[in-house]
Amino acid sequence: MCGICCVVTLSNQHTVHDFFNKDVLSCLKRRGPDSSQQLIKTVSDLSYECLFSGHVLHLRGLMTPQPLEDANNNIFLWNGEIFDGVHVGSLENDTEIMFHRLTLCNSEADILSLFSSLRGPWSFIYYQGSRDCLWFGRDYFGRRSLLWQFSNEVVCLTSVSVYSESGSQWREVPASGIFKIDLKACATSKSLSLTLFPWKYSSTEKTVEEIFISVLDRVSKDLPNYIPLVTNESKLCLTAPVIPLNKTISEALDECQCTDVSNINHTxxxxxxxxxxxxxxxxxxxxxxxxxxxxxxxxxxxxLFRDKDEKRRDIPSTSTxxxxxxxxxxxxxxxxxxxxxxxxxxxxxxxxxxxxxxxxxxxxxxxxxxxxxxxxxxxxxxxxxxxxxxxxxxxxxxxxxxxxxxxxxxxxxxxxxxxxxxxxxxxxxxxxxxxxxxxxxxxxxxxxxxxxxxxxxxxxxxxxxxxxxxxxxxxxxxxxxxxxxxxxxxxxxxxxxxxxxxxxxxxxxxxxxxxxxxxxxxxxxxxxxxxxxxxxxxxxxxxxxxxxxxxxxxxxxxxxxxxxxxxxxxxxxxxxxxxxxxxxxxxxxxxxxxxxxxxxxxxxxxxxxxxxxxxxxxxxxxxxxxxxxxxxxxxxxx
The missing domain is CATH 3.40.50.620 (HUPs)
Structure with a gap:
C-alpha cells in the first residue's frame, strides 16, 4: 500500500509547492512509512509543472520506492495489490510490473485493457510523458482512496488530505472509471478538462451511449462548473471485473426448495x-x-514479505x-x-x-x-x-x-x-x-x-x-x-x-x-x-x-x-x-x-x-x- 499525490499547475504565477500542504505530506508519510520520495516535472515549452509524491508501505517483493520514472519521461504512482489478472511473481513487485506494462501500451485501448484485466484493489496516477497526458482512477469498487481538488489552472490528486474551512474543497474521485487529462491541450487553453473512460459490463442491456449519459451526469454533479467532463471520442470503456447482479425471481419453488426446505422448523x-x-x-x-x-x-x-525462517507451517506457535x-x-x-x-x-x-x-x-x-x-x-x-x-x-x-x-x-x-x-x-x-x-x-x-x-x-x-x-x-x-x-x-x-x-x-x-x-x-x-x-x-x-x-x-x-x-x-x-x-x-x-x-x-x-x-x-x-x-x-x- 502507498500514499500517492500529484499536483499539476498550468500557471506560471504559482509553483506546485504552493498547493502541496505539509500536513497532507505528513498524512501521506503515515500511509507509507518505508519510503518517501518526490519528483517535479517542469515542461517549459508548454508551461505546466507536475509534482509527484510517493510513500510506500512495503508488503511484497523487493522494496520499490515511488514515484517510478523511465527514460521516456513516464512517471507512475501506484497504490494497489494485484491478486490476479496480471502475473506477479513471488519475488516481484506489482508497482514495477504495472509500470512496465503501461509503458508498452500504444493506445488508449491498450491502457483500458490492462486495467480491465486487474483483480484486486488499486488507485493510480500515471504521467504519460510522450503524449503529455495524466491518467488516474480507482478500481471498480473504490477499495483504495483517491481525492481530487480543482481550481481554474490547478488539479491536485492525493490518497488523503486534511480538512480546511478555506479554499476549494476535496472530493473523492468517483470509482466510475478512469480519467485522463490532456495536459498539452489544457496548457494551451489555460483551463482544465477531464476525459472519462467508464466501466461497463461485458454483456449488458445498456448501450454505450446510455452508459456514458448516466455516468457523465452522475460524476459532473460533484465537479466545479468550470471543469468540463467529456466522453472519449472513441467511446471506449473499461470492462467491469464482475458479472451483473442476477435479479431473477422464480415464480415457483425450484426442485431444491421443494424437497425438504419448506418443512424445516424456522427457529x-x-x-x-x-x-x-x-x-x-x-x-x-x-x-x-x-x-x-x-x-x-x-x-x-x-x-506478504516474511522472514525466511518463518515460512514453515508445521512449527508450533511461540510467544515470540x-x-x-x-x-x-x-x-x-x-x-x-x-x-x-x-x-x-x-x-x-x-x-x-x-x-x-x-x-x-x-x-x-x-x-x-x-x-x-x-x-x-x-x-x-x-x-x-x-x-x-x-x-x-x-x-x-x-x-x-x-x-x-x-x-x-x-x-x-x-x-x-x-x-x-x-x-x-x-x-x-x-x-x-x-x-x-x-x-x-x-x-x-x-x-x-x-x-x-x-x-x-x-x-x-x-x-x-x-x-x-x-x-x-x-x-x-x-x-x-x-x-x-x-x-x-x-x-x-x-x-x-x-x-x-x-x-x-x-x-x-x-x-x-x-x-x-x-x-x-x-x-x-x-x-x-x-x-x-x-x-x-x-x-x-x-x-x-x-x-x-x-x-x-x-x-x-x-x-x-x-x-x-x-x-x-x-x-x-x-x-x-x-x-x-x-x-x-x-x-x-x-x-x-x-x-x-x-x-x-x-x-x-x-x-x-x-x-x-x-x-x-x-x-x-x-x-x-x-x-x-x-x-x-x-x-x-x-
Whole structure:
C-alpha cells in the first residue's frame, strides 16, 4: 500500500509547492512509512509543472520506492495489490510490473485493457510523458482512496488530505472509471478538462451511449462548473471485473426448495441451519461459496514479505512469533468466518491478531453494565455459549474494565473460544482495545477527522473512529489470566465489509423486503455495491492506512462478488426467516460447515452500536446528520 499525490499547475504565477500542504505530506508519510520520495516535472515549452509524491508501505517483493520514472519521461504512482489478472511473481513487485506494462501500451485501448484485466484493489496516477497526458482512477469498487481538488489552472490528486474551512474543497474521485487529462491541450487553453473512460459490463442491456449519459451526469454533479467532463471520442470503456447482479425471481419453488426446505422448523438455532445443510443442493452451493471465499482470503494473507525462517507451517506457535495478519473482530458472523478462513492459510507458527474495540460505557450506565441479565437482554442473545463465556471470565482485573464490556466485547470473547476450539494450536491474540471519551475526543480532533474528510455524517464519525482505534491495534491481551499491554505488528488488516451489502444483512433490507418484496430487495442490493465506494471504502482505506497498515476486503474479491451476483437473492438470504437466520443465510450455513455454532446465529449488530461509540456522546443524532464534532478541527498536530 502507498500514499500517492500529484499536483499539476498550468500557471506560471504559482509553483506546485504552493498547493502541496505539509500536513497532507505528513498524512501521506503515515500511509507509507518505508519510503518517501518526490519528483517535479517542469515542461517549459508548454508551461505546466507536475509534482509527484510517493510513500510506500512495503508488503511484497523487493522494496520499490515511488514515484517510478523511465527514460521516456513516464512517471507512475501506484497504490494497489494485484491478486490476479496480471502475473506477479513471488519475488516481484506489482508497482514495477504495472509500470512496465503501461509503458508498452500504444493506445488508449491498450491502457483500458490492462486495467480491465486487474483483480484486486488499486488507485493510480500515471504521467504519460510522450503524449503529455495524466491518467488516474480507482478500481471498480473504490477499495483504495483517491481525492481530487480543482481550481481554474490547478488539479491536485492525493490518497488523503486534511480538512480546511478555506479554499476549494476535496472530493473523492468517483470509482466510475478512469480519467485522463490532456495536459498539452489544457496548457494551451489555460483551463482544465477531464476525459472519462467508464466501466461497463461485458454483456449488458445498456448501450454505450446510455452508459456514458448516466455516468457523465452522475460524476459532473460533484465537479466545479468550470471543469468540463467529456466522453472519449472513441467511446471506449473499461470492462467491469464482475458479472451483473442476477435479479431473477422464480415464480415457483425450484426442485431444491421443494424437497425438504419448506418443512424445516424456522427457529433461531444451529439445528435449523444444519437442517438446511441436509438438503444436498444447498450444501453443494454453500461449499462452492466456501471455496471461492477461501481463495479470496488466501490471496490476501499469503504473498506478504516474511522472514525466511518463518515460512514453515508445521512449527508450533511461540510467544515470540510476530503477527502479519489481523482481523477487525467483533465475534459476529462476518469476522468469525474471515478469521476461520485466515486460520486455514496463515502459516501455523504465526499468531493471528483479533482486534476488538470497545468504548467506555457512560458513568450512569455502569450499574447496568455489570448486570449479566441486562447484557444478555441488550445484546439479544439466547446463546448458552456466549453466556458461559461471560460467566467464566476472570473479572478480578480492575473494576473499570467492566465498563468496556460492550456487546462486541462479549461476543468477541465467545468467538475467541470457538476459534480456539477449531484450532487450539494457533496463537489467537484477542486484543482488547479500550477507548475512553477523553482519548476519543483528542484523537478525533488530531487525526481521525482529517481521515474521514471529505465525508461528514454522524455515521462516518462513529464508524471512522471505531475502525481507527481498532486498526491501530493498541490494547491488552490475556497472558495466563493476566492482561498485558500489546500492540499489533500486523500490516494487513482483514475486514468483513461487503457481506451485509451483498447478503441483505442490514435492517433496511428487511424493511425494503416487507414493503416491496423480492423485486424491491433486489433493487436495494444492486444499489449497495454501486455506492459502496463513496459510502465506505475510501474512508476505511484512509482510516486503516493511517497506521501504516493495509485494509483488505475478502468479501469484495471479484470472484466472490461474481459468484454471489450469479445467484438469485433467494439462495443468499431469506428474509421470511427470523433475524439471526434469514439475513446472510448462505454465510451462516458456511459458518456451520466450519464448525462454528454460537456465532452462526448472531443477529447483525453494527459496529457503532456493538462498540458503544454511538452511545458515548449523543443519543439524539441521526446517522445521516452532519456531524458537528468533525468540524472542530486542528491540523497543528497532524
Amino acid at each position: 433461531v438455532s444451529v439445528e435449523t441451519l444444519q437442517a438446511f445443510l441436509g438438503v444436498e443442493c444447498k450444501k453443494k452451493l454453500v461449499h462452492q461459496f466456501i471455496d471461492v471465499l477461501s481463495e479470496a482470503v488466501k490471496k490476501r494473507v499469503l504473498g 512469533s510476530k503477527a502479519h495478519v489481523a482481523v477487525l473482530f467483533s465475534g459476529g458472523i462476518d469476522s468469525m468466518v474471515i478469521a476461520a478462513l485466515a486460520d486455514q492459510h496463515v502459516p501455523m507458527e504465526e499468531p493471528i491478531d483479533l482486534l476488538n474495540v470497545a468504548f467506555m460505557i457512560k458513568e450512569q450506565s455502569k450499574q447496568k453494565c455489570t448486570s449479566k441479565k441486562h447484557i444478555d437482554q441488550e445484546i439479544q442473545l439466547d446463546l448458552l455459549s456466549c453466556q458461559e463465556s461471560y460467566k467464566n471470565l476472570d473479572v478480578k482485573t480492575d473494576d473499570h474494565l467492566v465498563c468496556f464490556d460492550v456487546p462486541d466485547r462479549i461476543t468477541g470473547r465467545a468467538g475467541l473460544k470457538e476459534l480456539k476450539a477449531l484450532n487450539p494450536l494457533r496463537t489467537w491474540n484477542f486484543v482488547e482495545i479500550n477507548v475512553t471519551l477523553e482519548e476519543l475526543k483528542r484523537m478525533r480532533q488530531q487525526r481521525v477527522s482529517h481521515l474521514i474528510y471529505p465525508l461528514e455524517t454522524v455515521l462516518d464519525d462513529s464508524i471512522g473512529c471505531a475502525v481507527w482505534f481498532a486498526s491501530r491495534g493498541e490494547g491488552f491481551i490475556s497472558n495466563q489470566g493476566e492482561l498485558k499491554p500489546y500492540r499489533s505488528s500486523a500490516k494487513v488488516v482483514l475486514t468483513g465489509i461487503g457481506a451485509d451489502e451483498q447478503l441483505a444483512g442490514y435492517s433496511r433490507h428487511r424493511v425494503c423486503f416487507k414493503n416491496y418484496g423480492l423485486e424491491g430487495l433486489n433493487k436495494e442490493i444492486g444499489m449497495e455495491l454501486d455506492r459502496i465506494s463513496s459510502r465506505n471504502l475510501g474512508r476505511d482505506d484512509r482510516i486503516i492506512g493511517d497506521h501504516g497498515k493495509e485494509a483488505r476486503f475478502p468479501f469484495l474479491d471479484e470472484d466472490v462478488v461474481s459468484f454471489l451476483n450469479s445467484l438469485p437473492i433467494s439462495e443468499k438470504a431469506d428474509l421470511t426467516l427470523p433475524r439471526g437466520i434469514g439475513e446472510k443465510l448462505i454465510l451462516r450455513l458456511a459458518a456451520v460447515e466450519f464448525g462454528l455454532t454460537a456465532s452462526a446465529i448472531l443477529p447483525k449488530r453494527a459496529v457503532q452500536f456493538g462498540s458503544r461509540i454511538a452511545k458515548l456522546e449523543s443519543n439524539s443524532e441521526k446517522a445521516s446528520d452532519t456531524c458537528s464534532r468533525l468540524k472542530l478541527l486542528s491540523v497543528d498536530e497532524v
